[in-house]
Amino acid sequence: MTADRHGHPMSDTGTEAVVQYEQALDDLMFFRPRVAETARSVLAASPRSAMGQVLAAYLGVLGTEQKDAAAARDAFLRFRSGLDTERLTTRERMHLAAATAWLDGDLYGAGRTLGELSIAFPRDALALFAGHQHDFLTGDAQRLRDRIGGALDAWPDDDPHHGPLLGMYAFGLEESGHYARAEEVGLAALARHPGDVWGIHSVVHTYEMRGRFADGIRFLDARTEDWANGSLLTVHNWWHYALFTLESGDTARVLEIYDAALHHDRSAAVAMELLDAAALLWRLYLAEEEQSARWARLADAWESRHDGPHYAFNDAHAVMAYVGAGRIARAERLVQEREDWLAGEPGGTNRAMTAGIGLPVCRALIAYGRQEYGRAADLLLPVRHRLNDFGGSHAQRDAIQRTLVEASLRAGRTALAGTLLSERSRLRPVCPYNWSAKARLADQLGDPERAAAARRRAAAQASA
Structure with a gap:
């Protein structure tokens, strides 16, 4: 029986397929678009390779694309039909269980099995990568940190994948609030592999969360050749660049980035990229920036996908696009479709995500678009501390x-707005948005001196 480079046996996998498998793992760790091609090469060389089939299954779900997941599930079921699992290794059987659970919609079950895999086989790069992305998709910051942290001691410093694992660990540290440590670890990852786009992304997040917008722009500008083109994370890292620019108040530059990188005529209508486009335009919508033409094109792209109930986080961003484009009826139809789906008592993790978080958020976005600001606040307030759940x-x-x-301010709910802005400004004291919102609140409260002071602070931060 052949084995991967860490000594894990690989059933029904020839020597050439092992070579392709290792290349596919490397492409996966560095977010190279060719990973789909190299994964197919594994199965072309050894169609019954258990790990090749598992890799293909994970690729089918990681993009949160319903059609890709359905196709991957069909292919995986064909592979499993008549499969004698007793011939497989314990590790391969665990991967089969994790992939099956994920393809069946049980994300939490998949995550638990992947966690057990990483305890038993801490140098299984595929289990760590899939688990890390799983934790991101389920908003589990602690596991996002500890899944990788718990395995790192098993990886020698000279292993070629030690660097990207550090980049993954940095993201988990950042999402858990360890910003300085996350920056340190992320920069260590980039010292090994400057083109580690997930490591770049992790460091960028630390600047975002600490309000270091100028540092973020300088960091990305200095590394443009490493991240700005040719990876599966290119659009998302441009989104971060746009967020930094938005805080500086340069809306014209934000729109240049949007048109050149986030959404344009050549954009693929993939969920992860449409999501970034919607999230950026929605921030401008909240600032009452008119972007009707861009919203219309983005809403068209979402509609062209004909998405069913697959991932509630995507649904919320589709609703942003529909509301931004003035297509309230289309947004309401999406909500009705999800309500009908829930009434059918479906199983799977997305049921809980949709019922508990997705639908309240979608309804709130629609209410905001209808200028029913009090209702929007009422819908969001109970879920604001649980948004990570979707x-x-x-x-x-x-x-x-x-x-x-914004809903609180526009509804005149000054006590609620004051509480929210007090929280935000203490967590992120450097954030022009927070201080400009505080200025508007002070205006409502009839305190012109405090309003003027808040505006000066916002302006000073934006121009820093």
Whole structure:
């Protein structure tokens, strides 16, 4: 029996397939678009390779694309039909169980099995990568940190994947609030592999969460050749660049980035990229920036996907696009479709995500679009501390948190707005948005001196 480079036996996998498998893992760790091609090469060389089949299954679910997941499930079921699992290794059987659970919609079950895998086989790079992305998609910051941290001692410093694992660990540290340590670890990852786009992304998040917007722009500018083109994370890292620019108040530059990188005529209508586009335009929508043409094109892209109930986080961003484009009826139809789906008593993790977080958020976004600001606040307030339950990062979910702030201000709920802004400004004291919102609150409260002071602080931070 052949084995991977860490000595894990690989059933029904020839020597050439092992070579392709290792290349696919490397492509996966560094977010190279060719990973799909190299994964297919594994199965072309050894169609019954258990680990090749598992890799293909994970690739089918990691992009949160319903059609890809359905196709991967069909292919995996064909592979499993008549499979004698007793011939497989314990590790391979655990991977089969994790992949089956994920393809069946049981994300939490998949995550638990992947966690057990990483305890038993801490140098299984595929289990660590899939688990890390799982924790991101389910918004589990502690596991995002500890899944990788718990395995790192088993990886020697000279292993070629020790660097990208550090980049993954840095993201888990950041999402858990360890910003300085996350920056340190992320920079250590980049010292090994400057083109580690997930490591770049991790460091960028630390700047976002600490309000170091100028540092973030300088950091990305200095590394443009390493991240700005050719990876599966290119659009998302441009989104971060746009967020930094937005805080500086340069809306024209934000829109240049949007048009050049986030959404344009050549953009693929993939969920992860449409999500970034919607999240950026929604921030401008909250600031009452008119972007009707861009919203219309983005809403068209979401509609062209014909998404069913697959991942509630995507649904919320589709609703942003529909509301931004003035297609309230389309947004309401999506909500009705999800309500009908829930009434059918479906199983799977997305049921809980949709019922508990997704639908309240979607309804709140629609209410905001209808200028029913009090209702929007009422819908968001009970879920604001549980938004992580439907996935994403703190930076991504902040678009929804800002919606609650804006709804509170526009509804004249000054006590609630004051509480929210007190929380935000103490957690992120350097954030022009927070201080400009405080200025508007002070205006409502009839305190012109405090309003003027808040505006000066916002302006000073934006121009820093």
